Amino acid sequence: MSWDDHAGELNPDAAPAWLTPLVTQPDAVKAAYRRRVPAEVLAAITVANTTAARTRSRRDAAVLVLFSGPADGEPGTLPDDADLLVTVRASTLRHHAGQAAFPGGAADPDDDGPVHTALREAAEETGIDTGRLHPLATLERMFIPPSGFHVVPVLGYSPDPGPVAVVDRAETAVVARVPVRAFVNPENRIMVYRSENTRRTAGPAFLLNEMLVWGFTGQVISALLDVAGWAIPWDTDNVSELDEAMALLGVTGSYGEA
Template identity: 45%
Template sequence: MPRLVGARISDDGLPDWLRPVAEVARTVRPEQLSRFLPPAEGGRPSAVLVLFGEGERGPDLLIIERSPDLRAHAGQPAFPGGAVDPTDDGPVHTALREAAEETGLDPSGVRVFGVLPDLYLPPRDFVITPVLGWWERPVPVRVVDPAEVASVHRVPIEDFLDPANRLRVRHPSGYVGPAFRVSGLLVWGFTAGLISRLFRLVGWERPWDTSRVEDLPPEAVELARRTYEQTPEAPSGGSV
């Protein structure tokens, strides 16, 4: 893939509905987004692309479903992203590169308008930089490598905000965290926690039944176990 030149951060040309997200990104503190903060030293640098677009049903987010054959976080819905490579020019470059490799996205069509504070995912010791993007010139996306990604989705933001799609899930370890049932996916763990807290800070959240708690489905527990067994102090997927 050619070197990514457009790593400059700018909120010029954003649609009005997205400007509140850019405003929150300027002032948000890490503890407002997660209870897991990066260690003073160490951790594995990584980045994810939180990509906002406009589809047939209005504003949406790009979500991938990870392959069930992966060793860690198998089968989990997530933002495109991954570990920083030595040749990457910072987290913005990492997020765009990974999104292109996983979904066929054209990085030149993405305007990066903000970067959230680094967050921590204990099961894999990842220090994650969430990169905020506006999909100025969208292209069709797809599964590039089935060994890494099972499916790719543009999920309408309206579906995340619909109270009927919101719940909390309980892992056998005792972890309880936010989740969404959208596009045939159960979005939970780090991804659901970040979406939930970000949308609340932006002012988009609607009242929903926070007492609705369901056990994590057995198949999700089994897939999560691969990560959990590697790091027993936190369940797979973590929670923000």
Template identity: 40%
Template sequence: MTRPVTDVVLPAWWHPLAQRAAAVEGREITRFLPPPGSRARASAVLILLGEGGEGPDVLLMQRAATLRHHAGQPSFPGGVTEPEDADAVATALREANEEVGLDPASVTVVTTLPELWINVTNYRVTPVLAWWHTAHPILAIDPAEVAMAVRVPLRDLADPANRVRARHPTGYIGPAFDMDGLLVWGFTAGVLATVLRLGGWERPWEPGRIVELE
């Protein structure tokens, strides 16, 4: 199924990602998809790509270590859909504003990825892909929820030296990125790996090193 793509003028590096993301299927991203008839809670995350001094980058944040779920884990801005949210896009933009002070007017939503599933917390998640056309300073609004926010260059994510795999205590092994002490794993790493592939940034790497998660 093809999802709508905005008709806004995008930088040249955006075009392959925008077109491929609009047509990608959930099973091409992960084997964790919402089960038929699932009562999983609706949520959304914002995959915000901007252009910094080192080329295209993505906005990530690290969740506070005291949270009940996903404590200390790097992630995209996002959260659970509230009754006042019109759709997944509204959820993603509202959460990003609340978590890192993102101005929704600085963002153009390009398309969405298929709805995915986080089985551990039973959330069905819609990733919202957006262009940060007017980037501005960001910060952790509530330290009780967000420890820090950072823009990560896509070239660092694509660097084979930073590609690893992470093994969860349950034994599950999935993709991960290890960059100067910032270890991105789980749902976020899987989606980022897909973004790199669809955008044409992925470089060959040898999936050898495994990082053990506590």
């Protein structure tokens, strides 16, 4: 099986109704993502992607975007107990150290495609029982500098994924099933930029109890909320430099109701 041949591994019929907007519009997520990326950042990503393609330094990778929650519900209506699996990468890693991320990583030579990669990496990082998961759809791949990963997000669902935990602290610092309402809550949403850039490059981020979700992962989650119909207005003028935002971690209660 080639990296791009993965239709047989997907089971979109397993999706609950509240996830159908994401399953039926996988390309809309990347479009919503690109609308949120500042023009100069998007231009820089495009240049980096072109350079990586020319030098053949791009690497295939996949991440698991795993939602859990009830099997019933309505499109556009978020169940109160829905959650999303998120990790925080170890601070000692070479790329994206200390960042919140979806479980996932680079493809191995023996992987049969992005679904296999995403499930394998999720099991290695979180100990999750992949037999309890339903891969629903693959989203359009996205390029992430500076790691050079060409990432395919794999949308998954489980009514009950079972326990998850950090498996290897050299790779992962935190594993959490975060209530989706925590991402929806406008009180938890800010804009973040890196100190070497300008405020114009700020992107959507989520300030939660034990993690700041920003960068690629923050952009994807923001796009998911938009496409699913769960997003509610929030203060996009609330802009912080990355280190300032990280200093705010540890505030309790940010998993509150939207």
